[in-house]
Amino acid sequence: MLWIRMGVRELIKNRGFALFFILNLSLGLAGFIAIHSFGRSLDRHMDENLKEILTADLVISSNRALIPEDLALVDKVFENNKTLARLVSFYTMVKAGPNARLVKVMAIDTAYPLYGDFSLEKQTLKASIQNSPGVFMTRDTAYALGIRDKTDENTPFKLGDKMFMVHDYFVTDPDKSLTAVELAPKIYMGIEQLEGTGLIRFGSRIRYSRFYRFGRDADVPLLAQTLRQEFARAHPGQPMVNVHDSRDINQRLGRLTGYFTGYMGLVSVVTLFLAGIATAYLFRGYLNLKQREIAILMSIGARHREIYLYISFQLFVLGTLASVLAIFVSLFLVPAFPVIFQGLIPDKVRLATDFNTILLALGLGMTGSLIFCLPVFVRIFGVKPLMLLGGTHMTATKNSVNLLLRxxxxxxxxxxxxxxxxxxxxxxxNGSIFVVGFVLALAFLSALGRLLFSGCKHLSNTRYPMVKIAFRNLFRNKWASLSCFVTIAMGAFLISLIPQVQKGLQNEIVRPEGLKIPVFFLVDIQDEQKMPFMEFIRNQDAKLVNLSPMVRGRILTKNQESFYGETRPSGSGYRGRGRRLEFNFSYRPDLDVSETIVQGLPLSKIPWEFESQTPFEVSVENSFARRYDIEIGDLLGFEIQGIPLQGRVKNLRKVRWNSFLPNFFLLFQDGVLNAAPKTFLAAVSQVPPAKRQDLKNKIVDVFPNVSVIDVTQMATTLLDITDKLSLSIRFMAWLAIAAGLVSIFSIARHQARKNENQINLLKVLGSDFKAIQAITLLEFGFIGFTAALFAILLSYVFSWAVSWYFFDSLWKVNLILSFLILVLTTCICMGAGFAASRKVMNSKPVKLLTNAE
Structure with a gap:
């Protein structure tokens, strides 16, 4: 109890320092809590968006109805905490009067959708299509079937062997995933009404899907992975059942949300390190200030354990108060973000302080001192009390402290x-990689700083007195200068990591320059309709873009080995699934604006000769190549409409899937598919909103076989999510920079306070205020500028490595923010030094001499 009472009295006596310590530590911890909580809240928000697109937490789909053994396996993995909805989908012809149309039938039960809902014109109950033969469709689909006004609404239409009526028209429907090219518009019917249609029979291409929704605490990715493994064991070989979660609904969105999760982790770790650096620096400074007191206590017989308890109790109290203050601030700060940063945060994000992060911050403040002060205590206890009392530097000799103990x-x-x-x-x-990188950067900056301040001796050889004094001070106090340099440099290094990664992610998310988002997606344009259709669109107030031939085919072999098999193992970054064999192939004379070659050479423009013995050239989309271990030079065997062909991979191509244009995983050299029976895909853009419906009707009237899919709803949904990601990435980058600059200010201010005695000595010796001010500004400006400069340069190397490893090399230098960090860091350090010198100059010399050591 004696040591605790002494600790409390000491804190009360030095309440100015205690308050400064608490405020600085609480700011760092509050920044960590706020950023991590914001990231978690946004991650939940994005997850909810993806679930609404999928309409469930997890979907099981198959080309056959699940057998009882499969359902038992599902129940075993999912247990009882689940809600089920069913969907049966297939393509068929629907006939209304003289009009016939290919449609995609979506037969749903009453529980569908589990997330999201229909937007129906008449607000008809969903149960109506279960109780009687009726469907929901769009006005466009009804128009194509000849149902064009109210007098036609009671017109029955034939679906298989059964007659149906239109019960309502949907403006938006829950299914927005667009996981594959939609060949026809959708109509929704009750799953019970399939009976009597005769549409489900042997040989029919039917897709059976089961949608599941789980409790809030369910680990959906783990459930999905477990179920895939169980199905793989139950059905060896090519899997008959596919399992999807929200990460799989859209290739581009899944990749971008994965990037965001990694980015959120990076920002959280950076802010944590910034708080840790500032905390450790303040701990070290506090213990250095206490070394004389510790020496006195050791001289009068105090044991090391008692001294450790005495100092640790003070740090524990300070850390606890700082943690509590940080938690209190964050509880008000995080919910206030939408108001404070209006326009910078996505709408409808429910921000809440993360409870686990609060516990972590509390533990970091309360017990961090007991851990991070250990190295300094070991050094102190290795030095004899007389050395400390005599003013000798605290650095221990090699013999005083056992190296292993240190x-x-x-x-x-x-x-x-x-x-x-x-x-x-x-x-x-990922956490281990961050820590290893942190240690390497710390070691590099420490070595660089040591060389820099040793070289200050040579820089002091000048005829300018103030410059001479400034650099001699830095050389004579090189250990203190090095400590400040390394701490500020690490802060600037961590801050500068974020903008480089942010810039790369930002470029991936934003729409390609010059791109016009399409309004309609056109499917099933026949070869003979190509030229008439192009002429038709030229006479409309619209633009036809990316008219692309499409030929269906199979990949049979890769380098003379069967392509059939499993994809890369789950540890490679892709989920283990059976390989697809059938794909859509295409060709084009030039790459689209949304495509870029990332490796290899462009495809030859010389048409491939069909009788040639040389394999034709193939361009493979980059993520597809990584998923199936395809590399440049690989020989691929294809079967296209019964004809075996061989192609060699010439390049890997990056596709900007946010173009919403017809794109393909594999593009062939000109001359391979030209003569093959094919259909064309295309997109139509730049259609004024007032003329969209009229254009759709004209296309249906002139080209009745062409499916016109309005992609504005899907594009709006996906672009809204990517815009939120872009906005949030930028916002989190600025939060990290702000938190880092606060930490740098705390470090610089603390170092400036330590230099008060040096400034005081110059004043007593007769230096005027301008001279002292110039010396101080030069010292702190040199430390801040060099620390920030080398840190930023080092951050380019590390940020490139981080982007290469975690974000598929999405890296780009952000020179503007780098320059801003350099200027702000230098100004903060100079400002802290200026404030310290001004405080000394405004004090009486007698008081300053009394406080001098």
């Missing part, structure tokens, strides 16, 4: 950093 004292801090980083990054692997 190394061991650092390990708890590193272990704590590793565990917290794993929590923030959400992965043991």
């Amino acid at each position: 190394i061991a004292s650092v390990l708890p801090g590193l272990a704590a950093f590793l565990l917290i980083s794993v929590f923030a990054a959400g992965s043991v692997k």
Whole structure:
């Protein structure tokens, strides 16, 4: 109790320092809580968006109805905490009077959809299509069937062997995934009304889907992976059942949300390290200030354990108060983000402070001191009290402290950093990589700083007195200068990591320059209709873009080995699934604006000769190549409409899927598919809203076989999500920069306060205010500028490595923000030094001499 009472009295006596310590630490922790909570809230928001697109948490689909053994396996994995909805989908012809049309039938039960809903013109109950033969369709589909006004609405139409009526028209429907090319418009009917249609029979191409919704605490990715493994064991070989979760609904969105999750982890770890750096620096400074007191206590017989308890109790109290203050601030700050940063945060995001993050911040403040002060205590206890009382520097000799003990004292801090980083990054692997990178950067900057301040001796050889004094001070106090340099440099390094990664992700998310988002997607344009259709569109107030031939085919072999088999293992970053064999192939003379070659050479413009013994050239989409282990030079065997062909991979191509244009995984050299029976896909853009319905009707009248799919709803939904991602990535980058600059200010201010005695000495010796001010500004400006400059340059290397490893090389230098960080860091350091010198100059010399050591 004696040591605790002494600790409390000491904190009360030094309440100015205690308040400064608490405020600085609480700001760092509050920034960490706010950023991590914002990231978690936004991640939940994006997850809800993806679930609404999928209409469920998880979907099981197959080309056959699930047998009882399959259903038992599903129940075994999912247990009882689930809600089920069913969907049966297939393509068929529907006939109304003299008009016939290919449609995609969506036979649903009453529970569908589990997320989202229909927007029906007449607000008809969904149960109506279950109780009687009726459907929901769009006005466009009804128009194509000849149902064009109210007098036609009671016209029955034939679906298989059964007559149906239109019960309502949907403006929007729940299914927005667009996982594949839609060949026809959708109509919704009750699943019970399939009986009597005669549409489901042997040989029919039917898709059976079961949608599941789970409780809030369910680990959906784990359930999906477990179920895939169970089905793989139950059905060896090519799997008959596919399992999808919200990450699989759209290739581009799944990849972007994966990027965002990794980015969120990176920002969280960066802000955590920034708080940790500032905290450790303040701990070290506090213990250095206490070294004389510790020496006195050791001289009068105090044991090391008692001294450790005495100091640790003070740090524990300070850390606890800082944590509580940070939590209190974050509870008000996070919900206030939408108001404070109106226009910078996506709408409808429910922001809430993350409880686990609060516990982590509380633990970091309360117990972090007990861990991070260990190396300094070991150094202190290795020095004799008389050395400390005599003013000798605290650095211990090699013989005073056992080297192994000193190394061991650092390990708890590193272990704590590793565990917290794993929590923030959400992965043991990612957290470990961040910590290793942090240690390497720290070692590099430490070595660089040591060389820099050793070289200050040469820089002081000048005829300008103020420059001479400034650089001699830096050289004579090189250990203190090095400490400040490394801490500020690490802060600037971590801050500068974010903008480079942010810039790369931003470029991936934003729409390609010059791209016009299409309004309609056109399917099934026949070869003989190509020229008439192009002429037709030229006479309309619209633009036809990316008219692309499409030929269906199979991949049989890769390098003379069967292409059939499993995809890359789950550890490679892709989920293990059976390979598809059938794909859509195309060709085009030039790449689209949404495509870029990332490896290899462009396809030859010389048409391939069909009788040639040389394999034709193939361009493969980059993510497709990685999923199936395809590399440049690989020989692929194809079967196209019964004809075996061989092609060699010439390049890998990146596709910007946010173009919403017809794009393909594989493009062939000109001359391969030209003579093959094919259909064309196309998109129509730049259609004024007032003329869209009229244009759709004209296309249906002139080209009745062509399916016109309005993609504005789907494009709006997906672009809304990507816009939110873009906005949030930018917002989190600025939050991280702000938190980092606060930490740099705290470090610079603390270092400036330590230099008060040096400034005081110059004043007593007769230096005027301008001279002292110039010396101080030069010292702190040199430290801040060099620390920020080398940190930013180092961050380019590390951010490129991070982008290459985590974000598919989405990296681009953000020079504007780099320059801003350089200027702000320098100004903050100079401002802190200026404030310290001004405070000293405004104090009486007698008081300053009394406080001098």
